[in-house]
Amino acid sequence: MIETAIQANDHTQLLLQQPLTEQQQQIITADALVFIERLVERFADRVPLLLEAREQQQLAIDRGQLPDFLPDTRAIREAEWKIQNIPHDLQDRRVEITGPVDRKMVINALNANVKVFMADFEDSFSPSWNAIIDGHQNLRDAVNGTISYTHPQTGKHYQLDDDPAVLICRVRGLHLLEKNILWNGEPIPGALVDFALYFYLNHQALLAKGSGPYFYLPKLQAYREAAWWSDVFSFTEDEFGLTRGTIKATVLIETLPAAFEMDEILFNLKEHIVGLNCGRWDYIFSYIKTLRNFPERILPDRQVVTMEKPFLNAYSRLLVRTCHRRGALAMGGMAAFIPAKDPQQQAWVLNKIQTDKALEANNGxxxxxxxxxxxADTARAIFDDVLDQRINQLNVSREQDAPITAAELLAPCGGERTEAGMRHNIRVAVQYIEAWISGNGCVPIYGLMEDAATAEIARASIWQWIKHGKTLSNGQVVTKALFAQMLTEEMQVLQQELGQERIENGRFEEATYLMSHLATSDELDNFLTLKGYDYLV
Structure with missing residues (x-):
C-alpha cells in the first residue's frame, strides 16, 4: 500500500490521498515522489501569482483595454536572436497525431503514418487518479518498447511497429490542480505531476535511443509563464546532470493574450523551445472568453469559424513569421474530423481536411x-507535396508580408448565429461534459472528435449570446429562458439518439446541471474542467 512508497523517504511532506496498488507503486515510486516534492517546493508557490496576473489582465480587458503587443518588450521583438537548437528527431513534424494515453490509443497513434504522437494529459484526457497512473505506465512501456494490448472482446492483439512516431507528452495547464497529492495540506499543480513523472520514468531510455524528454505546454497566456517553465526545465537538468537544453518543449499558442507575446515566449524558453503550435480550438474559445464584454466581437456558429476567417488567418501567418525568424518550427492546428462510413460523407470529410491543410501548408x-x-494519409499527402524534398519550411520567412497588427488579430468574425447551431452546441456540450466527468476526455460526437476545447466553444458561445441578448437568424433573442427551453428539448433529442438506458445509466443529470450553470452564470467560468473536476472520482 501507499505507506511503503512514502516511508522510503522520511522527509517528504507530500501526502497521497489514494492508496496505491503494488503495480501503481512501480510508477509512483518513492524517488519519483521526492522529485515531485523538490519541484513543488521550488515552483508551486509561483503558480497562483501567474494565475492572478491572468485575472488582472482580464479585468483590464473587461474594462475596455483591448490586448496589444507589449511596449515593455519591444526590444525583444526587434532584436535578432535565435532559439538554441532543434533535435534531429523533431526537425520533420509534417503530421502529428494527438490523443489520450489509454493503452490501445498509444499503440495505434505511435504506429500511424505520422511523425509525432502527442500523448495528452490535458484537453483530450479526463484526469482521474487511476487514469493518470495508467497513462504514465503506458508511456513508460511505449518508450521501453514493451507496450502491447489484447482486446478483451475480440482478442485482437496490438503492439508497436519497428519505427514508431516520436513521442511528446502534453502536460496539464497551470490552472489545473492534482487533488490526490497534497503538499502542506494543499493540492499541487497537475502540470508538475505530469512533467515530473514523464521525465523521471523516461528520460534515460529516451536519451539512450537518440531522442529526449519532449513536452507540449498548453494554455500559456504570458511570457512570464514560459519563463516559469524554463526555470523548471533548467532546475531539472541540473538535478540530473543533463546538458542545458536537453529538455525540449513546443508551446501551444491557444490563448488570445499569448498571440501578442509569441516572440517573448520563444525568447524566455529559447534554450528549451523548438516551436509554437496553432492550438486553434482553444484559441477560438479564448477569443470568446477574452473579448466577452465586447458585443461587436461575438462569434457566430462554431461550424463557420474556420481558418479562412481573417482573425484566424492572421494568427496563423503571424505564428509562422515569428517562429521562422527565430529558427523555431511553426505547427498548424487540429483537424477534429473522424472518418465516416458513408462514402459521400467521407468524401466531404476528406475535402475539408485537404482544404484546411492546404491553407496551413501554403501559409508556411x-x-x-x-x-x-x-x-493521417490525407494530411500527409498535402504536406509531402508542399515540402517536396524539404523536411520543414523554416526557409519560409514571410518577411515580405505587411506586419500583422493587433486590429487583425482582434478582427470581428462574420457569420450567422442559428437556432440549429445553438441546439447543436447544447447537445455536444452536454454529451462531452457527461463523458468527461465519467472519465473519458476524448469523445466522437456527430463526426468530430470532441475534446475540452471544442466543448468550451459550445458552452462559452451560448453564455456570450445570452449576456449580450444576441438574436438568432430566425429572430429569436437568446435569453436564459430560451436556453432552458432548448436544453430540455435537446435532452429529449439525446434520449432518442442514445436510448433511455444510456441516459439513465450515465451521468446526464449532473452534466445537464453543469451545462446550465456554465451557460447562465453571471460570470463566465474560466474552464469547464475546473467545475467538472469536482465530479471526477
Whole structure:
C-alpha cells in the first residue's frame, strides 16, 4: 500500500490521498515522489501569482483595454536572436497525431503514418487518479518498447511497429490542480505531476535511443509563464546532470493574450523551445472568453469559424513569421474530423481536411495535427507535396508580408448565429461534459472528435449570446429562458439518439446541471474542467 512508497523517504511532506496498488507503486515510486516534492517546493508557490496576473489582465480587458503587443518588450521583438537548437528527431513534424494515453490509443497513434504522437494529459484526457497512473505506465512501456494490448472482446492483439512516431507528452495547464497529492495540506499543480513523472520514468531510455524528454505546454497566456517553465526545465537538468537544453518543449499558442507575446515566449524558453503550435480550438474559445464584454466581437456558429476567417488567418501567418525568424518550427492546428462510413460523407470529410491543410501548408506551417489515424494519409499527402524534398519550411520567412497588427488579430468574425447551431452546441456540450466527468476526455460526437476545447466553444458561445441578448437568424433573442427551453428539448433529442438506458445509466443529470450553470452564470467560468473536476472520482 501507499505507506511503503512514502516511508522510503522520511522527509517528504507530500501526502497521497489514494492508496496505491503494488503495480501503481512501480510508477509512483518513492524517488519519483521526492522529485515531485523538490519541484513543488521550488515552483508551486509561483503558480497562483501567474494565475492572478491572468485575472488582472482580464479585468483590464473587461474594462475596455483591448490586448496589444507589449511596449515593455519591444526590444525583444526587434532584436535578432535565435532559439538554441532543434533535435534531429523533431526537425520533420509534417503530421502529428494527438490523443489520450489509454493503452490501445498509444499503440495505434505511435504506429500511424505520422511523425509525432502527442500523448495528452490535458484537453483530450479526463484526469482521474487511476487514469493518470495508467497513462504514465503506458508511456513508460511505449518508450521501453514493451507496450502491447489484447482486446478483451475480440482478442485482437496490438503492439508497436519497428519505427514508431516520436513521442511528446502534453502536460496539464497551470490552472489545473492534482487533488490526490497534497503538499502542506494543499493540492499541487497537475502540470508538475505530469512533467515530473514523464521525465523521471523516461528520460534515460529516451536519451539512450537518440531522442529526449519532449513536452507540449498548453494554455500559456504570458511570457512570464514560459519563463516559469524554463526555470523548471533548467532546475531539472541540473538535478540530473543533463546538458542545458536537453529538455525540449513546443508551446501551444491557444490563448488570445499569448498571440501578442509569441516572440517573448520563444525568447524566455529559447534554450528549451523548438516551436509554437496553432492550438486553434482553444484559441477560438479564448477569443470568446477574452473579448466577452465586447458585443461587436461575438462569434457566430462554431461550424463557420474556420481558418479562412481573417482573425484566424492572421494568427496563423503571424505564428509562422515569428517562429521562422527565430529558427523555431511553426505547427498548424487540429483537424477534429473522424472518418465516416458513408462514402459521400467521407468524401466531404476528406475535402475539408485537404482544404484546411492546404491553407496551413501554403501559409508556411511545418506540420499539422490530426485526431484520427485514418486521416493521417490525407494530411500527409498535402504536406509531402508542399515540402517536396524539404523536411520543414523554416526557409519560409514571410518577411515580405505587411506586419500583422493587433486590429487583425482582434478582427470581428462574420457569420450567422442559428437556432440549429445553438441546439447543436447544447447537445455536444452536454454529451462531452457527461463523458468527461465519467472519465473519458476524448469523445466522437456527430463526426468530430470532441475534446475540452471544442466543448468550451459550445458552452462559452451560448453564455456570450445570452449576456449580450444576441438574436438568432430566425429572430429569436437568446435569453436564459430560451436556453432552458432548448436544453430540455435537446435532452429529449439525446434520449432518442442514445436510448433511455444510456441516459439513465450515465451521468446526464449532473452534466445537464453543469451545462446550465456554465451557460447562465453571471460570470463566465474560466474552464469547464475546473467545475467538472469536482465530479471526477
Amino acid at each position: 506551417h511545418d506540420g499539422t495535427w490530426v485526431a484520427h489515424p485514418g486521416l
